[in-house]
Amino acid sequence: MKKIGLITLGLAIVAITATTGGAMAGPPFGNPADVEDGNHLWTHMAKARLVGKNSLHAMPYETPPPHGSFVESLDGMLTVNGHTGVVIVKKNFGKRGETTKQQVADHPDKYMTSVTVMFKREKGYDPENKDWFWAKYGADGKLLKNPKGMALAGRVAKGAEKGCIACHAGAPGGDMVYIHDRYAQ
Numbered sequence: 001m002k003k004i005g006l007i008t009l010g011l012a013i014v015a016i017t018a019t020t021g022g023a024m025a026g027p028p029f030g031n032p033a034d035v036e037d038g039n040h041l042w043t044h045m046a047k048a049r050l051v052g053k054n055s056l057h058a059m060p061y062e063t064p065p066p067h068g069s070f071v072e073s074l075d076g077m078l079t080v081n082g083h084t085g086v087v088i089v090k091k092n093f094g095k096r097g098e099t100t101k102q103q104v105a106d107h108p109d110k111y112m113t114s115v116t117v118m119f120k121r122e123k124g125y126d127p128e129n130k131d132w133f134w135a136k137y138g139a140d141g142k143l144l145k146n147p148k149g150m151a152l153a154g155r156v157a158k159g160a161e162k163g164c165i166a167c168h169a170g171a172p173g174g175d176m177v178y179i180h181d182r183y184a185q
């Protein structure tokens, strides 16, 4: 009995550390809460036909690295867990120099390599970085991981020299968005 009590206590401490880790100390992304948020976001994007089998498609266009050789971008307002914010969904396709625009346009699902998303969260989520939530999924909607095994969801990779936030900080208009300034305040 005593042993079971100790194990339960141990598990409780692990659970508390895991939940508080998201917002307080600990890494700024890839925590269980970030993963849950990322999975929720995918479900809502699929319902809105921004991703998934019934997704609407735009004409692909060519982009510089690091995203796909061709990409499709869709954006608009999305409500997730009672919060409504701008979502920018970018589907990345093909291999640079090998895939053609026509191949991507004809068979988007076959050539899709990943889906990168920015979702504007509630005020205060990450004030230094315009409150964006960042996520990167495989074409199947599963969150991808960095080489350290951390899921790419949340404030990715806040404070680091490389990654979503570091690179997007240089986007024109001060909104962290490269392709347009539609949502710049």
Ligand code: HEC
Residues within 6 Å of the ligand: 063, 064, 065, 066, 067, 068, 071, 073, 088, 089, 090, 116, 117, 118, 134, 135, 136, 152, 156, 162, 163, 164, 165, 167, 168, 171, 176, 177, 178, 179, 180
């Ligand atoms: C080395 C720089 C760099 C990194 C790292 C990077 N991006 Fe981007 N991203 C860009 C550039 C440049 C564009 C615009 C060109 C394009 O559409 O590919 C862009 C476009 C986007 C867009 C469309 C909106 C916009 O800003 O134009 C989204 C969404 C996006 N990236 C998400 C992400 C996510 C999520 C990550 C991290 C997993 C990430 N990006 C990492 C450079 C980067």
